[in-house]
Amino acid sequence: MAYAHMRLEHVGEKFLNLLMNQGLLKGASVCKLDFCEHCVKGKQTRVKFGTAIHDTNGILDYVYSDVWGPSKTTSLGGKNYFVTFVDDFSQRICVYTVKVKMKY
Known part of the structure; x- marks a missing residue:
């Protein structure tokens, strides 16, 4: 089931069970997915930088x-x-x- 999880772009366990019940995942059995680092990192969001105010009065100031x-x-x-x-x-x-x- 973990192989199908990765091959199907890291879909959730609920969707994998649905596919398996419909007979679309041959040879797969019901099991709990292990921790997937790629899924966790994919859900992280980047924090935007705030608007910085800086005065540059000449070359190489900033x-x-x-x-x-x-x-x-x-x-x-x-x-x-x-x-x-x-x-x-x-x-x-x-x-x-x-x-x-x-x-x-």
Whole structure:
């Protein structure tokens, strides 16, 4: 039944029993579903960031940064990650490629 749960996009136990009673899940027997981490994570919601008020009077007063990767396609230099820096005042963006992502 756990296999059917995953194959049917993590449907609930009630719906699985309904399908089984209709004879649509051959070879499955009634059982209680185990704890499914994917179901719990799928039901979590993200908390939105509040609106921040910040004054930027010049270049490099406020800089956003993000790391993206790994990319499926490796660059010609053998790099799989991208680091971006965005200046809030000028909206200028700098993108750098890196081989590995450092964890702290």
